[in-house]
Amino acid sequence: MVAEISHPLSKYLREAMMPHIWCSGCGNGIILNCFVQAVDELQIDLKKLVVVSGIGCIGRAAGYINTDSFHTTHGRPIAFATGVKLANPDLEVVVISGDGDLFAIGGNHFIHAARRNIGIKVICANNFNYGMTGGQQGPTTLLEAFTTTTPYGNIEHPFNLVHLAAASGATYVARWTTLHVRRLTQSIKKMLQKEGFNFIEVVSPCPEIFGRRNRMRTGLQMMEWFKKASIIEHFSDPAKADITPERIVVGEFVDIEKPCYEKLLYDKMAQILT
Amino acid sequence: MKTENNRTVLTGTHFMNGDIACAEGALAAGCKFFAGYPITPATEIAEHLSKRMPEVGGIYIQMEDEIGSIAAVIGASYTGLKAMTATSGPGFSLMQENIGLAVMTEAPCVIVDIMRGGPSTGQPTLPGQQDIMQAKWGSHGDYEIIALAPSSVQEMFDLTIEAFNLSETYRVPTMVLADEVVGHMWEKVVIPPAEKIRIVNRKKPNTSPEKYLPYMPDDDLVPPMACFGEGFSFHATGLTHDEHGYPKTSSSGVQQKLVKRLCEKIRKNADKIVKVREFMVDDAEVIVVAYGIVARAALSAVKEARKTGIKAGLLRPITIWPFPEKLIAKIAEQAKKIVVPEMNCGQLVREVERNVQGTSVVFLSKLGEDPHTPMEILEAIRRNC
Ligand SMILES: Cc1ncc(C[n+]2csc(CCOP(=O)(O)OP(=O)(O)O)c2C)c(N)n1
Ligand code: SF4
Ligand SMILES: [Mg+2]
Numbered sequence: 128m129v130a131e132i133s134h135p136l137s138k139y140l141r142e143a144m145m146p147h148i149w150c151s152g153c154g155n156g157i158i159l160n161c162f163v164q165a166v167d168e169l170q171i172d173l174k175k176l177v178v179v180s181g182i183g184c185i186g187r188a189a190g191y192i193n194t195d196s197f198h199t200t201h202g203r204p205i206a207f208a209t210g211v212k213l214a215n216p217d218l219e220v221v222v223i224s225g226d227g228d229l230f231a232i233g234g235n236h237f238i239h240a241a242r243r244n245i246g247i248k249v250i251c252a253n254n255f256n257y258g259m260t261g262g263q264q265g266p267t268t269l270l271e272a273f274t275t276t277t278p279y280g281n282i283e284h285p286f287n288l289v290h291l292a293a294a295s296g297a298t299y300v301a302r303w304t305t306l307h308v309r310r311l312t313q314s315i316k317k318m319l320q321k322e323g324f325n326f327i328e329v330v331s332p333c334p335e336i337f338g339r340r341n342r343m344r345t346g347l348q349m350m351e352w353f354k355k356a357s358i359i360e361h362f363s364d365p366a367k368a369d370i371t372p373e374r375i376v377v378g379e380f381v382d383i384e385k386p387c388y389e390k391l392l393y394d395k396m397a398q399i400l401t
Numbered sequence: 402m403k404t405e406n407n408r409t410v411l412t413g414t415h416f417m418n419g420d421i422a423c424a425e426g427a428l429a430a431g432c433k434f435f436a437g438y439p440i441t442p443a444t445e446i447a448e449h450l451s452k453r454m455p456e457v458g459g460i461y462i463q464m465e466d467e468i469g470s471i472a473a474v475i476g477a478s479y480t481g482l483k484a485m486t487a488t489s490g491p492g493f494s495l496m497q498e499n500i501g502l503a504v505m506t507e508a509p510c511v512i513v514d515i516m517r518g519g520p521s522t523g524q525p526t527l528p529g530q531q532d533i534m535q536a537k538w539g540s541h542g543d544y545e546i547i548a549l550a551p552s553s554v555q556e557m558f559d560l561t562i563e564a565f566n567l568s569e570t571y572r573v574p575t576m577v578l579a580d581e582v583v584g585h586m587w588e589k590v591v592i593p594p595a596e597k598i599r600i601v602n603r604k605k606p607n608t609s610p611e612k613y614l615p616y617m618p619d620d621d622l623v624p625p626m627a628c629f630g631e632g633f634s635f636h637a638t639g640l641t642h643d644e645h646g647y648p649k650t651s652s653s654g655v656q657q658k659l660v661k662r663l664c665e666k667i668r669k670n671a672d673k674i675v676k677v678r679e680f681m682v683d684d685a686e687v688i689v690v691a692y693g694i695v696a697r698a699a700l701s702a703v704k705e706a707r708k709t710g711i712k713a714g715l716l717r718p719i720t721i722w723p724f725p726e727k728l729i730a731k732i733a734e735q736a737k738k739i740v741v742p743e744m745n746c747g748q749l750v751r752e753v754e755r756n757v758q759g760t761s762v763v764f765l766s767k768l769g770e771d772p773h774t775p776m777e778i779l780e781a782i783r784r785n786c
Contacts, residue, residue, distance in 0.1 A: 141636065144647055174632045179476075190636050190648065195629040197479060198638035198648075199472065200502050206469035210476025210484065211629060213460045214434055218480070218630050236472075239465040392462075396455045 139163040139173070141193045148187055152338075152346025154305035154331030155185050158252050161308055162223065163192065165315035176219045177211055179204040181228035183259045184333075185252035188223040202233030205240045208247045216246065216389040219319065226253040227265040230286055234266070241295035244323045245388040250315070251326070253288060254333035262336035269372065273340040289380045290365040292326040299325035300365065300381035304353040305332060307377060314379065323387040330357075330375060409457045410595040419557040419584040420445035420487075423513055423577060424453065426561030427485050429598055432511070433459035434477035434484035436470040438492060441525040442581040443515040446487040467492035471499040471512065478508045479637065481628035483565055487513035489581075490532055491522060494539070500574050501540030504663060506637045507572035507616070507624065509603055511564045514576060515584035518769055528581035528772055530693055533748040536576050537722050543660055545667035547674060548576040548722040550692040554588035560719065566601035567674060571666055572623050578721055580744060582694040582772055610634060616659075617644040622666035667723055676719040677728055681707060685714025687786045688736040690729065690753055692718050694772045695742050701775035702782055711786045724752045733757030738785040740765060742773045 134140075140163065149155045166176065173194050180189035182201035189196040199207045204222045212220045222229075229237050229251050240247055256274050257263040263276040267288065271280040292300045299321050303311040311329060318325040332338060332349030343349045353375060361378040368376040410429045417425070424446045427435070435454055437447040447463065454461035460477070464470040470486045477484040488496065493514045503510055518524030519531045536548045547567050549560045561577055568575035606613050606625040615635040618624045627633035640648040641656045649655040667674065680700060682688055687706070691699040696717040706713035716732055718725050729752075733739065739757060741750040742765035750764045765781050767773045 141647075143645065173634060175630060177480075177629050190638060194634050196636045197476070197506075197629075198636070198640065199475075200498055200639055203468065203472040203499065203502075206464065206472035207476040209462070209464070209469070210434065210436065210473035210478070211480045212476075213462060213473070214477040214480035214482045214484075215630050235465050236469050239469070392460070396458065399455045400458065 136160070136163050136167060139166060139193055140191055144190055147191060149184060150335040152332060152334040152349070153184070154254065154329070154333070154346070155188065155252055157305040157308060158185070158223070158250065158329050158331060159188050159191060161312045162250065162315055164312045165319060168312070169316055169319055171219060171319065175217060176221065179208045179211070179220065179222050181224040181233060183225035183228050183257070185223060185225045186228060186259070202228055202231070203236065204228065205233060205236040205247060205249065209240060209245055212246055212389055213392065216393065220247050222247055222249045224251060225258070226251060226255070226267040226288070227257045230266045230288065230291070238291070238295040241292060241297045241324045241326070243388040244296055244298060244385050246322055247324055248318050249324070249326045251288060251328050252331045253328050254331045254337055256333060256337040258333045258336050262340065269370065274337065285370070287365070287369045288328045289368050293365040293381045296324065297326045297381060298323035298383050298385050301379045302328040302330065302368070302377050304330040304357055304375060304377060306350050306353045306357065322390070323385060330370070410598065411592050412594045413592055415590045415592065416587060417554060417590050418445065418587045419551070419554045419579060420515065421449045422554045422557035422590050423487070423561045423579070424449040425592065426558040427511065427565065428453060428457055428459070429558070429592065429595070430483065430562040430565035431600055431602070432483045432485050432565060434474065434482040435460070435486065436462045436464050436473040436477070436484070437486050437488065438464055438467050438470050440489045440492050442517055442584045443487045443489045443513065446513060467495040468499060471496040471503070474510045475499060475503050475506070475508045478510045479629055481630070483509070483569070485511040485513065487515070489515050489517050489525075490519045490529070493532055493535065497535070497539040500546070501542055501544065502639045503574040504540065504544040504546065505639045507626070507663070508574070509568040509572050510574050511561065511568055512574055512576045513561070514578050516578060516580045524769060526581070527769065528694065528744055530580055530695070530744040530748065532578065533721060533745065536578055543664060545664045546574050546576060546722055547571065547667065547720070548578050549719055550578050550721045551583055552693050552696045552717065553583065554586060555590050557583060558590050558592065562598060566599065569601045569603045570623070571670065572603065572626060573667060580693045580772070606633070614644040615646045616642060618662060618666070622662050622669065671723040674720060674723060675725045675728070677725050678717040678719060680715040682714035682716055682732055684712055685735070686712040686737045687740060687782050688714045688716055688732050689740045689742065689778060689782065690716050690718070691742050692721060692749065695744060698773050698775045699742060699778050702778035705775065705779050706782045706786070711782060713782050713786070718749070721749065724756070726756045729753055729756040733760040736760055738763060740778070740781050740785060742767065742778055742781070744768065744772055
């Protein structure tokens, strides 16, 4: 008899949803793995964890994690999560979504949630394009990069997400690539233990759609780019952390304390009621 | 600062405007979450709730736009709170995609639209009834919602409670479609004692989390609803999904089963949902079909017509969606003419026409100014008797 072997983290995943939809070489699985690893190491009560995603390849993450989860419309996971967090501040509310979802169509919700400093933890899989719809240009596509809608090279300046998050008021801001598995996991753990609006950008390979148009056909080639270009610089100026083909500054950028929205709100309510 | 007003239900007789009555109705219904964005003529609902919500331990948040407002409302609803947003045309347009999300994920919630003149920014301070079809068809895909049309300040209170009850019963976004006049006019409102107010709460599952299928309906076609944080660890998605809530996007069977159920849970229960008011229709030969503030003018017109011996009557749909099809078909059998005054270029009149056979329907449009006067409707009755 062969004993049934199951993955030590399988209780965190909805096996009924497998196989997942992601391409081989995609970074989304690494991000998902780091997240459940962090949840496991912190022994977070799964009954108190809510994972929310928008629409996109990475947007399927919510469905794969075995907690209360919601797959919203494109761009709206943070706004949805705002309702969840305020309705029950005891819940740990995590948004896992894409660069297009969070910063193009959903950009307004991101900056305002950061401004309010509401206790939502946001993980963005930045793969420099719209994977789900077949590889169009997006708000983080690098200058001169090729996508299905920038066949002559991109002329739009990309967002520097960590700068945007810091300027908008996030109390924890970090950037890693999918190469930095241990550091990313540590960062997620840190963020899950902090109050307020916290943000991690994960630079992630999309070899299938983005890579192959930009001379990186495989996940490995994309990871080699990350390896070559990334430099760890903790608490460097996020304004100077623009991603270029030559340089990906990674590390923690912001780690500050500031009263969070739900606490201010509930304190105010308590004052009014006494 | 505990005051008399820190009560959830302000039992007593009041003089208030429609927007405030709507806000108080929400509180009386048990609403504990409001997210919105300022817009004339609905702003007073938000302003009033920003003061009242904290007094009753509820949440008020001003979001960055109406898309965020409805998204937050759905999030709060899934976390167990009765939740509402309020807006007018431009904001209602922005909400449409997520109204579809609320339909698809069966999130109970109430959306108040205080209708002004459109399209676009239109006439912010003037009344309209131009969002009637948008309420039904504004989001993509096939679906059913419930919409109620109050025609007095008292009804702003009563029907907001009813909207919550219906949305909780059927797990469907329910709309209060009021025009600017009803939203802004001041009238007497009687708020009954809390225990006299009928309150409906969503069905909860009575199975274990292991056995719970979040989208498995009961006989009434409505699935019991677990909420986040209750230990059920379930998934919800706007994608076509099976009873587990898992995406099944390429199965025609799953799509048919789901979308048909979402429609049928309203259609098959329409007799229970639909409410109308009838005035002197029994022997009427000319029947006016009107809703909202226009129905008030129509009532005066019908009474005047009766004084001069014209057999006129009024049918006022309180439920706009689902449309009272059977009742309209019934009055059409007896009436020679049906007169439909609306503050638009012809919206609900299409539903009336669709449901009457042979009886001629006269449409009376009013646009860009005060609602129809009783005289204008009376003249239409006279012309058609
Ligand atoms: C309102 C709306 N517009 C457009 C789309 C189509 N759409 C689906 S996913 C997506 C982009 C996803 O990009 P991103 O968020 O970066 O996620 P990725 O697929 O790259 O992981 C778009 C435009 C949609 N679903 N909804
Ligand atoms: S298209 Fe890109 S982001 Fe999407 S699953 Fe494939 S590799 Fe991953
Ligand atoms: Mg992307």
